[in-house]
Amino acid sequence: MFKKILIANRGDIAVRIMRTCREMGIETVAVYSKADAEAAHVLEADEAVLLGESEPLKSYLNIDRIVDSAEKANAEAIHPGYGFLAENPDFAARCETSGITFIGPSSRVIRDLGNKTVARTMMEKAGVPVIPGMLTATKDASSLCNEAERMGYPVLVKAASGGGGKGMRVVSGKEEMEEACLSAMSEAEKAFGDGSLYLEKCLESPRHVEFQILADQHGNAVHLFERECSIQRRHQKIIEETPSPAMTPSLRNAMGDAAVSVALASGYTNAGTVEFLLDLSGRFYFLEVNTRLQVEHPVTEMTTGIDIVRKQLEIAAGNPLTLKQEDIIQTGHAIECRIYAEDPEANFFPSPGTILVHREPSGPGVRNDCGVHEGFEVPMEYDPILSKLIVTAGTREAARMRMVRALESYVILGIRTTIPFLIDVIKSLEFAKGETCTDFIARHFENWSQNMAGADLARIAYVVDELTAVKRPAAATKEKGWPTPWETLGEWRI
């Protein structure tokens, strides 16, 4: 096993990886930017290296600086976390040539699966159902228009090298098509350096269901069941759970088998996630493979008892998987909410700033993977995720009520967060019934605003704070004893 690794990431995920390292007796090296000098991951690590200015390109995306830092610190391996360089094949390749173990699949696999059309072709050959659509990407808007006509609207325009909803458009009719292609192309060109697009048939209200896989370097592969991540805004997940309310044992077996075939067909190693869309009739289609640890991995950990980061480290060190598929058992239900520094009343605008008060929830079945602390200034340069709150309980309903309880006791003051919005979603009848689909937020929570119940109490708290605050500075600054002349002088001016 490794003695020391470098974590090429920040925030909640860097902290989470370091915790497992500590349990395994592995030393950790953090990297950070100027904005993050006092960030949680820097405080958690055994060593920390300053990468540079706050802009991601000069810090967390700076491959040269990161590899150089790993070499200087004598780190044997690099864990990329998620986001930043996690799915960058050039970074993985650079680690490979530098003799540093990249904790993830090989650069070749990342490159293959990162290209959506290559991945689709590969899956079709392996007999995994893919969403009807094009197998080759193009930059020619008119051929995309013709293809859309042939497939029938609505269609989904997607970037071949896409991710995170960038370069993606839902097009419901002919008249919007050309404009959608042009704007998606320019967005994809800017975000990924590749403007080529392809089309997929747009499914009606699908669920997003994904399977966690683990594959070692010796040809063994297993899955750790599904996660349902249908609750999304701007094509980004905000609530995830396992098991999926839509799952049946036979469907789970079929999808799990498909996920393992994906791993074997692509030569996958380490932890990964195979994403599917599940339509109303129970048919599933391959969407893509995320060649990294997922944000929502904790729900799987909480219901299988398997520490996925530990498995990643063992696989990267060359150990064979000792887990057999039949030994992996899922118990209970887990839900994760992503806590973002965003204003849910203002179209989820980012809300950077200083966290004045931070109290984490605790109690039975509550886990908070957090990357911030009280007094921390949440930088504007990075992803707005603050924390991932995970609960687990015997049933979905018990987990749902537990999540409400945990969210209601999660105190973050000073910046806007998604917490009040998440409470309303989790409490909603539709969520309680498990009727989740990827257009859930648009359908039920468009133009959400916080209801004013509790406003009187908030006003009372304001006044009580005024009444009690008078004593605060006095207690802090005034010393006991005789008053000084300054205190007895009365009003005076210079």
Add this chain to the structure above:
Amino acid sequence: MKYRLKISEETAALDVSVSAGKQNAEFTIGEKAYSVRYRTIPDHCLHMIVDGKGVNAFVADGGEGKHVFLKGKSFLVRDADQLSSRRAKRRGPDQTPGDVTPPMPSVVVRIMVEEGDLVKKGQGLIVVTAMKMETTLVAPSDGRVKKINTSIDAKVAPGNILVEVEEEENE
């Protein structure tokens, strides 16, 4: 004691009578009366017993008022009287409704107009980015770009006037 406290756009009048030397107070807000006992749990927690029921509130001072947390909700509570006097002081002669300011701390990535340009209401003027999300700031009204007070890569914050748009007379 009387307060006028504002949450979002709603202002409510509070009548408060405090029992001397004791940590309790009677509140009247509109038609409703509340009997409140309280104690502070350092540093930010107030434990209140409101009509016999325990409530934990967390309070922190922000620039514009107090942030109050109650059961998963956070409210920005402002003193309406202070607000109106402060606003009266702040509004100088050169501040016009045509000023464009970012909604959050951010970095300028694109400037789409030049000084002297004629713009339409809703037209994109400047794109700022924060936390990987780009936001376009638009012209608040038809008019002419009078002044641009920023440049690409500048770090900007709410209150900074990035673009001044002057309404054109006799259109």
